[in-house]
Amino acid sequence: xxxxxxxxxxxxxxxxxxxxxxxxxxxxxxxxxxxxxxxxxxxxxxxxxxxxxxxxxxxxxxxxxxxxxxxxxxxxxxxxxxxxxxxxxxxxxxxxxxxxxxxxxxxxxxxxxxxxxxxxxxxxxxxxxxxxxxxxxxxxxxxxxxxxxxxxxxxxxxxxxxxxxxxxxxxxxxxxxxxxxxxxxxxxxxxxxxxxxxxxxxxxxxxxxxxxxxxxxxxxxxxxxxxxxxxxxxxxxxxxxxxxxxxxxxxxxxxxxxxxxxxxxxxxxxxxxxxxxxxxxxxxxxxxxxxxxxxxxxxxxxxxxxxxxxxxxxxxxxxxxxxxxxxxxxxxxxxxxxxxxxxxxxxxxxxxxxxxxxxxxxxxxxxxxxxxxxxxxxxxxxxxxxxxxxxxxxxxxxxxxxxxxxxxxxxxxxxxxxxxxxxxxxxxxxxxxxxxxxxxxxxxxxxx
Numbered sequence: 001x002x003x004x005x006x007x008x009x010x011x012x013x014x015x016x017x018x019x020x021x022x023x024x025x026x027x028x029x030x031x032x033x034x035x036x037x038x039x040x041x042x043x044x045x046x047x048x049x050x051x052x053x054x055x056x057x058x059x060x061x062x063x064x065x066x067x068x069x070x071x072x073x074x075x076x077x078x079x080x081x082x083x084x085x086x087x088x089x090x091x092x093x094x095x096x097x098x099x100x101x102x103x104x105x106x107x108x109x110x111x112x113x114x115x116x117x118x119x120x121x122x123x124x125x126x127x128x129x130x131x132x133x134x135x136x137x138x139x140x141x142x143x144x145x146x147x148x149x150x151x152x153x154x155x156x157x158x159x160x161x162x163x164x165x166x167x168x169x170x171x172x173x174x175x176x177x178x179x180x181x182x183x184x185x186x187x188x189x190x191x192x193x194x195x196x197x198x199x200x201x202x203x204x205x206x207x208x209x210x211x212x213x214x215x216x217x218x219x220x221x222x223x224x225x226x227x228x229x230x231x232x233x234x235x236x237x238x239x240x241x242x243x244x245x246x247x248x249x250x251x252x253x254x255x256x257x258x259x260x261x262x263x264x265x266x267x268x269x270x271x272x273x274x275x276x277x278x279x280x281x282x283x284x285x286x287x288x289x290x291x292x293x294x295x296x297x298x299x300x301x302x303x304x305x306x307x308x309x310x311x312x313x314x315x316x317x318x319x320x321x322x323x324x325x326x327x328x329x330x331x332x333x334x335x336x337x338x339x340x341x342x343x344x345x346x347x348x349x350x351x352x353x354x355x356x357x358x359x360x361x362x363x364x365x366x367x368x369x370x371x372x373x374x375x376x377x378x379x380x381x382x383x384x385x386x387x388x389x390x391x392x393x394x395x396x397x398x399x400x401x402x403x404x405x406x407x408x409x410x411x412x413x414x415x416x417x418x419x420x421x422x423x424x425x426x427x428x429x430x431x432x433x434x435x436x437x438x439x440x441x442x443x444x445x446x447x448x
Contacts, residue, residue: 002044007330011322011369014040018365019355029361030310037318044325051321058320062313065170066163070309072275073161075301076236076282077117082297083285084226085233086113090126092230099137106133106144107195110151111187116237116278119156120409123149127413141209142424143202145414150194150428153406157359158183158190158393158436161275164360165393167312168367171319172385176271177248179389180241186390189439190397190432197431201424208420228285236285240278243269312364319368327372341377342391342444345370346437349395357404359396366392387444394440398433401426 014036021032034055041051080086090109097105113122130148134141160166160180169179227233247269254262267273283289345366352362370388374380379388400407401422411421 002325002330004330007044007325007327010040010043010325015351015365019352022361029358030314033311033314033318033361033365037314037321040318041321041324046324050324054320054324055317058317059313061320062167062170062316063309066166066312067309068272069161069166069176069275070163070312071302071305072272072279073116073163073166074118074305074308075298076240076275076278077121078297078301078304079279079282079285080113080116080233080236081121083228083233083282085228085236085282085285086117086122086126088227088230088233089113091227092233094133099133102133102137102140103143103147103195103198106130107147107151107191107198110148111155111191112234112237114152114155115159115184115241116161118162119149119152120406122152123406123409124413130414139206140202141414142206142416142420143198145410145416146198146201146424146428147195149406149410149414149425150198150432151191153397153400153429154187154190154194154432154436155184157363157396158187158390161271163308163312164358164363164396165389167315167360168363168389168392171316171364171367171371172389174382174385174389175248175251177244177251177269178386180244181248182386182390183393186393186436186439190436193431193435194428197428198424201428205420205424208417208423210415210417232285236278236282239281240271240274243274243277244271245269308360311358311361315361315364315368318365319371322368323372325372327369327376342379342388342440344373344377345388346391346395346440349392350398350433353396354399354401357400357407359400359404363392363396366395383447387440387447390440390443391437394433394436396433397436398430399426400429 017036017039018032021027021036022029037055038051041054042048089112093109093112094102094105097108109126110122113126126148130144131141134144137144156162158165160169160176160183165179165183166176169176247265250257250262250265250269257265268277283294286293348369349362349366352365353359367389370377370392374384374388377384377388379385402408402418407421407425410416410425411418414421416424
């Protein structure tokens with residue numbers, strides 16, 4: 001067995017290499033993980049043949065678990081964007097709340113639209129609405145921006161089918177429907193924190209916001225767009241979530257259902273089937289479907305999903321190499337002695353996220369290291385794996401700053417200076433991460 005000191009040094013060096021090469025020196029993350037994974041395996045004195053065999057196995061197993069899910073989720077998001085369904089949902093909620101409660105409305109819009117759509121895409125799509133709304137409600141740009149950015153970010157980090165949490169769920173062998181329910185529940189307090197921090201930051205930092213007269217002039221006005229009906233727009237989001245949730249609830253007591261009905265619920269409640277049903281429903285949002293237009297949209301979705309799949313799969317390959325180190329055996333006694341529990345996965349993900357910027361890479365890399373340690377952490381149970389995943393989701397929120405692409409999406413599309421973005425948005429991500437982890441600790445305590 002490898003010595004604990006040697007393995008600890010090897011892990012620290014590998015983490016530093018990933019952070020430095022991908023963040024400071026801006027090398028492609030896929031190849032950074034690929035090279036570091038091979039170096040870790042060879043340094044640990046495994047044969048080259050063993051390293052490559054496990055690398056390929058980890059890559060393939062990861063794609064097997066979540067590859068289709070990512071492609072289908074991305075496709076649904078692209079169609080909802082192109083059909084203006086997201087704007088229809090936003091407009092509907094704003095009409096119901098009015099300008100007085102516009103902050104609550106924009107937060108709710110971000111939460112709902114963020115379920116199927118990546119946070120950066122959602123923010124870009126809604127940035128025109130954000131600007132128009134802030135024109136109607138004076139001195140509100142900072143407040144609305146923080147509300148929208150935070151609500152989109154909460155579900156992105158915690159709720160499948162978003163790529164990071166979905167891939168980590170596959171690595172941790174947890175049931176995806178339960179992850180979706182628990183993630184959505186934990187995203188609520190994180191979103192509330194974003195709202196209340198937005199209120200405070202809007203009052204304190206609005207003076208830093210410099211309005212530009214021509215911002216978003218190229219974006220069509222909401223009143224000029226032909227939007228689908230709100231209920232029609234909601235259905236492709238609500239139905240898949242309902243089907244996945246139904247399966248999870250039914251499996252809590254499957255004996256009360258007939259075999260045929262149970263089989264049907266399992267089939268339609270499988271995330272892949274549920275998302276495909278959502279895609280079919282979203283196609284009805286088109287007034288007329290042309291083959292060329294549909295093919296273009298589907299190709300666009302696959303092209304968008306491709307780089308994400310590559311990063312996720314190589315993250316799984318890196319995890320397979322980490323498993324070869326047998327971390328549970330190496331560190332088991334030490335971790336059991338100190339009773340660190342879910343603090344370790346949270347802190348490790350925070351380090352990855354803060355240092356290299358990507359929430360997806362942070363949670364996947366952490367899952368690779370943490371999974372073998374679960375028995376030693378006292379978390380090797382169905383609930384233990386689930387709550388560990390949520391702790392890593394909380395860690396993947398913080399700290400979002402200048403090395404995170406979403407930081408620049410928010411700052412540029414909201415017309416924020418870097419200083420204002422750091423004072424409002426970045427601090428929000430810290431508060432969201434800490435709040436979510438605190439909720440994870442409370443749930444874990446009462447469940448135990």
